[in-house]
Amino acid sequence: MIVRSLPDSEASKAGSFEDPILNVAMTTIGVVGAGAAAAAATYVIDRAIEDAEVTVLEKSGGLCGRAATRRQGPVSYDYGANYLKDDDPRVTELLTETIDADGLVDTRGPIYAYEADGEIGPGRDSDGHKWSYEAGLTQIAKRLLGRTDATIHRNTRVETIHREGKRWRLTDTDGTSWGPFDVLVVNPPAPQTAELLRTADWDDPLREDLSEAIDAVPYRSVWTAILHYPFEQDRPYYAVINTDDEHEIGWVAREECKPGHVPDGESLLVVQAGQDWSARHFERDAETNVAELIDLTADLLDDDRLREPDWTDHQGWRYALPDDAVRQGPLDSAAEEHDLYFVGDWIPGEARLHAALRNGLDTGEQLVYRLSD
Structure with a gap:
């Protein structure tokens, strides 16, 4: 197993991560960005929730964010992480x-x-x-996402986040609308995530608190x-x-x-x-x-x-390297109250690929536990 063991009280609600969870209703999940953390979270969600419909919107033509690989002729090179x-x-x-x-x-x-x-x-x-x-390192996201039923749309840059009742909708730069989603997972670097929140169509005091906390992460x-x-x-x-x-x-x-x-x-x-x-x-x-x-x-x-x-x-x-962790309180409130989750190496404030993957695994589990409660 790739996830930590659950206490008996949690295991009885969430089921085994080796088998799909059977007591979670049909859930639609939107993921902004296809970095390493988002790929890990998507992998956990897909393995644990039998009827999850996961849609990943990635602004570039590649996967795995700053764990990036290019080829020139017979040469491959990792030019980010x-x-x-x-x-x-x-x-x-x-x-x-x-x-x-x-x-x-x-x-x-x-x-x-x-x-x-x-x-x-x-x-x-x-x-x-x-x-x-x-x-190259992009294989990490390619292999994780390749083991899921998630639908991935590349070259799709999210411009606006909308809150509609208790659900989420996304609009890209071409004006296409995506959703609605029961759950939203956001993966871009902290400054870009903060900007998405500042311009979000979401009338809630938490929006400003979230954007301020996330924007404070130094890069x-x-x-x-x-x-x-x-x-x-x-x-x-x-x-x-x-x-x-x-x-x-x-x-x-x-x-x-x-x-x-x-x-x-x-x-x-x-x-x-x-x-x-x-x-x-x-x-x-x-x-x-x-x-x-x-x-x-x-x-x-x-x-x-x-x-x-x-x-x-x-x-x-x-936005290469975060130098500090985000203030966690607003993120916890977003998850508990609005089914809004954030992933990336800027959450723990450790600019390492293994930290991004670990954060994605942990956040995917947190999301599953909440949905199965």
């Missing part, structure tokens, strides 16, 4: 035993560290698993450059990380350390700029940003060959 740690036993069991583990790979090599002076050396404990898939932006080279690099580490936040570059990872991602004889660096650099240059043109990060990377790794990648890619993550 770098890997999944094995820090949570329930998430570990989910990936290795519950869903299909075919293609799950462990990143090779330790993580070294450096400070403002750029001197790289051992110094970070990285003995645990650093998982991805041969096809860091990250600007990422992808640098590919037609030669191998011989280094003793998978990645290097800046530990004092005083360097222009915050992280450099070698994607060839993930089996199946980069062909032999090639290398690919995922370069994530530091917080201050990202904030200063987020709106600058991408070509200039990539060129500057190329030189900074060559200097940091002390290799002039790195000044001439044969191709590059880039991504700006405006």
Whole structure:
């Protein structure tokens, strides 16, 4: 089982998570966003509620949010979240035993560290698993949602949330209406979720309290450059990380350390700029940003060959990393009074993929318990 055992009082109401719950009436559930947390919550709901109808609306063409993967020819690369740690036993069991583990790979090599002076050396404990898939981290959401009967609509950006009596309705940017839903689950980063609440067609004092609490979650932006080279690099580490936040570059990872991602004889660096650099240059043109990060990377790794990648890619993550947890009281009230749930790594305030998945599992269970009560 991937979920915690229930007390006898709860188990008698909710049933087993290995079998559908039989005493929950037909329930329609709307999910805004298809990130890792939403995928985990949807998986729990679908497994536990026999007659649930789940509709997922995702603004982009992909799945799994900031756990994002791209391909260029034979090369695959995770350009948002770098890997999944094995820090949570329930998430570990989910990936290795519950869903299909075919293609799950462990990143090779330790993580070294450096400070403002750029001197790289051992110094970070990285003995645990650093998982991805041969096809990239997006496989997490694809495999979770693929084991459900949820209906997923990509390239569908929710613009307005409506409260109609005791049910929810959604309007997208094309003017299409979705719902009504008995339950609503909201997955975007905290600033985008707060904006959806501020503009919601919902006349309730809780709306303002929710939007203020969620908007208070601090976020860091990250600007990422992808640098590919037609030669191998011989280094003793998978990645290097800046530990004092005083360097222009915050992280450099070698994607060839993930089996199946980069062909032999090639290398690919995922370069994530530091917080201050990202904030200063987020709106600058991408070509200039990539060129500057190329030189900074060559200097940091002390290799002039790195000044001439044969191709590059880039991504700006405006809402990349939450720095604190949300105030929980308003979220609890929304769930108890209005069947409104929020999921994401910003709930626990831990910018890690395993934290997002754990939050999705926990929230899915909370939702099921409430519906079965």
